[in-house]
Amino acid sequence: MGNPYAVEPAVITKIRQETNETKTYTLEFIEQEHTLEFVPGQFNMISLLGIGEGPFSITSSPLLKDGFEQTIRRAGNLTSALDRLNPGDIVSMRGPYGTGWPVDSAKGKDLFIIAGGVGLAPLRGLINLIVERRGDFGAVEIMYGSRKPDELVFTSEYDAWRAAPNISLLLTVDEVPEGYEWPYGQGVVTNLLSFSKIDPANALAFVCGPEIMMRFVARSLTIRGVAEENIFVSLERRMECGMAKCGRCMLGRAYVCTNGPVFSYPEVKSLPQNLLAARF
Amino acid sequence: MAKPMRALKVENLDILIEAVSHTYRTYGPVAKDGEHAWELVDPDSAVYLGCAVTMLPAKHILQPVRLDLYTFTLGDGFQIEEPSFDERIALFGVSPCDVNAILALDRVFRGKFIDPYYWKRRDSALIVAANCTEVAEESFCTSWDTGPELHSDYDLLITELADSYLLEVGSQRGNDIANGLNLPKATQEDLEEKAARLDAARAATKKKLPVAPDDLHQLFKDRYDHPIWVSNADVCFSCGNCTFSCPTCFCFDIRDEIKPSRREGVRNLEWDSCQLLEFAEVAHHANFRRLRIDRFKHRTIHKLSWMKQQYGLTGCVGCGRCVRWCPSWPVRRGRITSLADPVEIIADMLEPPEKIEGVERPGGVIV
Numbered sequence: 001m002g003n004p005y006a007v008e009p010a011v012i013t014k015i016r017q018e019t020n021e022t023k024t025y026t027l028e029f030i031e032q033e034h035t036l037e038f039v040p041g042q043f044n045m046i047s048l049l050g051i052g053e054g055p056f057s058i059t060s061s062p063l064l065k066d067g068f069e070q071t072i073r074r075a076g077n078l079t080s081a082l083d084r085l086n087p088g089d090i091v092s093m094r095g096p097y098g099t100g101w102p103v104d105s106a107k108g109k110d111l112f113i114i115a116g117g118v119g120l121a122p123l124r125g126l127i128n129l130i131v132e133r134r135g136d137f138g139a140v141e142i143m144y145g146s147r148k149p150d151e152l153v154f155t156s157e158y159d160a161w162r163a164a165p166n167i168s169l170l171l172t173v174d175e176v177p178e179g180y181e182w183p184y185g186q187g188v189v190t191n192l193l194s195f196s197k198i199d200p201a202n203a204l205a206f207v208c209g210p211e212i213m214m215r216f217v218a219r220s221l222t223i224r225g226v227a228e229e230n231i232f233v234s235l236e237r238r239m240e241c242g243m244a245k246c247g248r249c250m251l252g253r254a255y256v257c258t259n260g261p262v263f264s265y266p267e268v269k270s271l272p273q274n275l276l277a278a279r280f
Numbered sequence: 281m282a283k284p285m286r287a288l289k290v291e292n293l294d295i296l297i298e299a300v301s302h303t304y305r306t307y308g309p310v311a312k313d314g315e316h317a318w319e320l321v322d323p324d325s326a327v328y329l330g331c332a333v334t335m336l337p338a339k340h341i342l343q344p345v346r347l348d349l350y351t352f353t354l355g356d357g358f359q360i361e362e363p364s365f366d367e368r369i370a371l372f373g374v375s376p377c378d379v380n381a382i383l384a385l386d387r388v389f390r391g392k393f394i395d396p397y398y399w400k401r402r403d404s405a406l407i408v409a410a411n412c413t414e415v416a417e418e419s420f421c422t423s424w425d426t427g428p429e430l431h432s433d434y435d436l437l438i439t440e441l442a443d444s445y446l447l448e449v450g451s452q453r454g455n456d457i458a459n460g461l462n463l464p465k466a467t468q469e470d471l472e473e474k475a476a477r478l479d480a481a482r483a484a485t486k487k488k489l490p491v492a493p494d495d496l497h498q499l500f501k502d503r504y505d506h507p508i509w510v511s512n513a514d515v516c517f518s519c520g521n522c523t524f525s526c527p528t529c530f531c532f533d534i535r536d537e538i539k540p541s542r543r544e545g546v547r548n549l550e551w552d553s554c555q556l557l558e559f560a561e562v563a564h565h566a567n568f569r570r571l572r573i574d575r576f577k578h579r580t581i582h583k584l585s586w587m588k589q590q591y592g593l594t595g596c597v598g599c600g601r602c603v604r605w606c607p608s609w610p611v612r613r614g615r616i617t618s619l620a621d622p623v624e625i626i627a628d629m630l631e632p633p634e635k636i637e638g639v640e641r642p643g644g645v646i647v
Contacts, residue, residue: 005534006362049352049358052536076562240532240533243391245388245532246532247552247554250554250578252581272577272581
């Protein structure tokens with residue numbers, strides 16, 4: 001019987017600074033044969049032995065050769081320690097875990113991809129998959145909001161996303177520092193929906209960001225005519241195991257780690273103790 | 281109802297404990313500090329077969345309070361080494377409710393991911409269960425049909441009779457133990473005495489759920505915003521006793537310890553509780569269950585309804601441990617009651633919401 005708690009070494013091959021607090025790490029398993037099979041939206045448990053372990057979204061496209069990517073914001077003990085690592089350093093890993101975005105049901109459909117802050121991370125692999133397999137999907141509208149312009153992540157890829165046929169990228173920030181050149185919108189991300197051109201009746205929506213943001217995005221999408229069952233959100237919770245054992249991420253009858261983190265809107269609405277709940 | 285392979289009679293427990301402990305590392309409930317606790321036992325131990333309501337159920341033997349997942353050595357990369365486990369454990373004198381709780385834990389630690397640490401111990405474990413010929417005043421096992429009589433899932437099952445013990449054999453492992461003892465067969469009178477004693481225990485169990493178990497799901501759904509949750513949560517100490525003492529609670533933390541050399545360390549698992557403030561906390565002190573009322577509701581409804589939805593088995597077996605070990609005893613319906621008592625909480629839910637008073641909280645929300 002294999003031990004699902006056991007970790008494997010993965011080496012950092014590349015680090016890209018996204019913002020002051022956020023970096024994207026390219027990782028490869030040291031064991032040559034081992035590649036990571038995953039669906040965008042799934043997560044890995046990444047740890048530094050002696051410091052701790054935590055769940056992190058896989059942010060690369062499954063089509064990426066040579067490893068996979070994780071985008072991590074410096075916030076607590078573990079992420080601060082990860083922030084100090086360099087290419088060549090080794091982390092320990094187990095995964096992937098959880099549900100991914102329903103990529104297959106998105107084929108042939110128009111897509112809303114709506115993110116707030118570092119919530120773009122679990123969606124970035126999906127966007128890159130769409131760019132590479134452009135013919136498989138309909139029109140795509142990416143709407144992304146962050147607090148400040150310098151907190152936007154994956155900025156180096158925006159040109160490539162925009163250059164792909166029939167993908168639009170709309171940006172907004174809460175506040176623009178004085179003297180900062182900001183050619184895009186200002187305000188909450190739901191404002192961007194008024195620029196939408198796709199037919200809500202034939203669209204799926206994938207949403208990730210702070211819960212309060214997802215609550216209003218999901219409502220706005222419903223008002224526009226997107227069916228509730230076509231809206232998907234990704235939740236964040238504390239996790240120790242990722243395998244429905246430790247109980248940390250439990251939300252009513254659901255485990256965010258195995259029943260999620262990607263849930264349909266009706267599903268998450270029926271669960272207690274989250275801001276998208278019908279009542280909480 | 282599984283039929284026992286054989287029914288035997290044993291004059292005293294010593295020879296049985298001796299036979300079991302010959303092959304198994306044997307634990308049982310014994311008197312300790314005015315209460316009972318699960319400890320290592322030997323033939324001289326006075327194993328208590330009554331309804332002990334021990335502070336900790338036997339789960340800490342199958343899922344230790346703290347266990348090493350693996351040790352690690354850091355260097356150029358890292359090596360991990362899992363601890364070996366080759367013991368055989370016997371749980372001697374497990375009450376029917378606790379056997380049912382173990383069956384629930386079995387489902388938690390199975391599923392898509394099989395927990396090897398739990399199952400190494402569980403697979404090794406000989407379950408010597410003991411029917412309860414008396415039921416503690418905190419217990420309400422009859423409401424769930426998790427006691428006082430066990431119908432299956434034991435290796436050996438003891439029932440105390442007037443001057444001896446009935447020993448029923450439920451598995452080959454149990455049979456191996458019994459074979460070595462050369463015990464006489466039980467008579468029809470012995471089996472009738474067992475039935476009469478357990479009927480008497482059932483009849484003497486006064487504490488009962490005020491609704492049928494199948495109706496709990498709808499009750500909690502309908503009364504999720506009942507104002508009594510607020511006044512109950514206000515007198516909860518958020519101490520975690522109800523969960524640590526619960527035989528079906530399984531939540532844990534995983535943490536790393538590293539030696540001063542920073543080259544070696546251990547990753548271990550330790551019991552945790554959803555009632556503690558930090559349980560759902562993430563970076564930047566964001567906390568998904570910061571409010572005490574959310575934690576109180578989570579524990580209560582998970583035990584009484586959600587766990588059934590997740591695993592198909594009740595998360596409450598009516599053992600009465602949370603009732604006994606909760607330190608908060610508010611007055612409800614004119615009586616002093618244990619705050620954590622599921623029977624009282626369900627009775628609270630049945631009160632018309634408009635009749636509940638005293639939920640104004642000038643101090644604000646309690647975390």
